[in-house]
Amino acid sequence: MKFYNTLTRKKEDFEPMDGKRVRMYSCGPTVYNYAHIGNLRTYVFMDLLRRCLKYEGYKIKGVMNITDVGHLLSDADDGEDKMQKAAREQNKDPYEIAAYYTEVFFEDLKKLNIERPELTPKATDHIEDMQKYVEGLMEKGVAYETDDGIYFDISKFPEYGKLSGIKLEDQLSGARVEVNGGKRHPADFALWKKAPKEHIMQWDSPWGKSYPGWHIECSAMSRKYLGDVFDIHTGGVDHIPIHHENEIAQSESLTGKNPARFWMHGEFMLVDGGKMSKSLGNTYTLKQLEDMGYKPMHFRYFCLNAHYRKKLNFTFEGLDGAKIAYERLGSLLLKHKASAQTTSPETLAKFKAEFEADISDDLNVPGALGVLWTMLKEPYSADIYNLALDFDRVFGLSLKDYEEEKPELVVPDEIKAIADERFAARKNKDWAKSDELRDKLAELGYVVKDGKDGYELSLK
Ligand code: AMP
Numbered sequence: 001m002k003f004y005n006t007l008t009r010k011k012e013d014f015e016p017m018d019g020k021r022v023r024m025y026s027c028g029p030t031v032y033n034y035a036h037i038g039n040l041r042t043y044v045f046m047d048l049l050r051r052c053l054k055y056e057g058y059k060i061k062g063v064m065n066i067t068d069v070g071h072l073l074s075d076a077d078d079g080e081d082k083m084q085k086a087a088r089e090q091n092k093d094p095y096e097i098a099a100y101y102t103e104v105f106f107e108d109l110k111k112l113n114i115e116r117p118e119l120t121p122k123a124t125d126h127i128e129d130m131q132k133y134v135e136g137l138m139e140k141g142v143a144y145e146t147d148d149g150i151y152f153d154i155s156k157f158p159e160y161g162k163l164s165g166i167k168l169e170d171q172l173s174g175a176r177v178e179v180n181g182g183k184r185h186p187a188d189f190a191l192w193k194k195a196p197k198e199h200i201m202q203w204d205s206p207w208g209k210s211y212p213g214w215h216i217e218c219s220a221m222s223r224k225y226l227g228d229v230f231d232i233h234t235g236g237v238d239h240i241p242i243h244h245e246n247e248i249a250q251s252e253s254l255t256g257k258n259p260a261r262f263w264m265h266g267e268f269m270l271v272d273g274g275k276m277s278k279s280l281g282n283t284y285t286l287k288q289l290e291d292m293g294y295k296p297m298h299f300r301y302f303c304l305n306a307h308y309r310k311k312l313n314f315t316f317e318g319l320d321g322a323k324i325a326y327e328r329l330g331s332l333l334l335k336h337k338a339s340a341q342t343t344s345p346e347t348l349a350k351f352k353a354e355f356e357a358d359i360s361d362d363l364n365v366p367g368a369l370g371v372l373w374t375m376l377k378e379p380y381s382a383d384i385y386n387l388a389l390d391f392d393r394v395f396g397l398s399l400k401d402y403e404e405e406k407p408e409l410v411v412p413d414e415i416k417a418i419a420d421e422r423f424a425a426r427k428n429k430d431w432a433k434s435d436e437l438r439d440k441l442a443e444l445g446y447v448v449k450d451g452k453d454g455y456e457l458s459l460k
């Protein structure tokens, strides 16, 4: 398989370090609010990567962290902790907030058929691991203490910026500008923050009551569960210039090694061509889309249709297109399923080879979807249906469970009146009348099915 590696800026052949076992780390959500559809696109990308690897016979140990402390309003260490802010605004305990949004996040993953990674550790359960990590960096002489925390000194890591291509000199030259909080350089980042009294989440540490910085969470947890070096690290493109640059600086300074062999990043989802942001009021949650009548699979299909390294512009016209395509795909599949015909093994092998070539080429899932569509144009055959289900191990579109949406039955009032009368007779245990009215409904072309609290009519 070939994947684009952000670190080397090229597509490279991928082989795990350990035979067929892939160790993979994905930056997870900060659980202070509902995930929006942009966030979810990034997890669909993570899921497609996992599924493609599995399809090609790899086993995966995936870790995705849950950030429940330390992610400040700005990725670059300014502002309040997002959890603390949410707790203050909602007058709730931050642990309660974290538990609620983590649960909703996992429900969203489930609805979207995003396989939950094998391990999903929470930052607050790993305070000691992180603290030891920071102590290690202090011992190496790359971190220093200020009035408000412990900072990483980027001038001690000459390769700082190699992931995003920013130059260390440019970062350091900003040092002439006034720097807050006793930082030596503006781009020095917080490893640990001293907690003001009102900060609810705080722990004892060699530096007093305090809490971890966001970047250290991922370095400490990935190292703990996957070792000093693992195969793949994923996240959204916004993580390249700060968060992942900082993870690399921390890991390489402590262990001497870049933690991930492949750094892979999912491009952003835009809304109406622009940035998605809460302040613009243009973010949507999965639940909002569901309330508008879309199935989670319509949104998943919408994501699959764009390559993960291309920006994806969200519009309702686009989502409607995905909905129509998904429903058409499902109904075509049902026709193949119902067929008693077969397809030649050569034809099937040709489609499978094309499909595998696409998913092995830096997750060309839109290409693989194209193969599926071409295949469905073949004469109806159950073999095609079965191969489509095999492909769905990658797509994750729930094709096996696809059911055609039944149009809602409009029952004329006079039929409804007979059915109501029958239901009343039944309730009064007037079985003769109830049977007679059932026969009458049947003559008029309706079948009635009784439930505990009512009945359901369908056409004969
Ligand atoms: P957060 O919960 O803010 O830490 O973000 C969770 C994930 O969503 C991260 O991997 C981000 O890179 C990603 N992300 C944030 N905004 C977008 C967006 N508009 N499109 C795609 N991914 C995004």
Ligand code: ZN
Pocket: 026, 027, 028, 218, 243
């Ligand atoms: Zn991370």
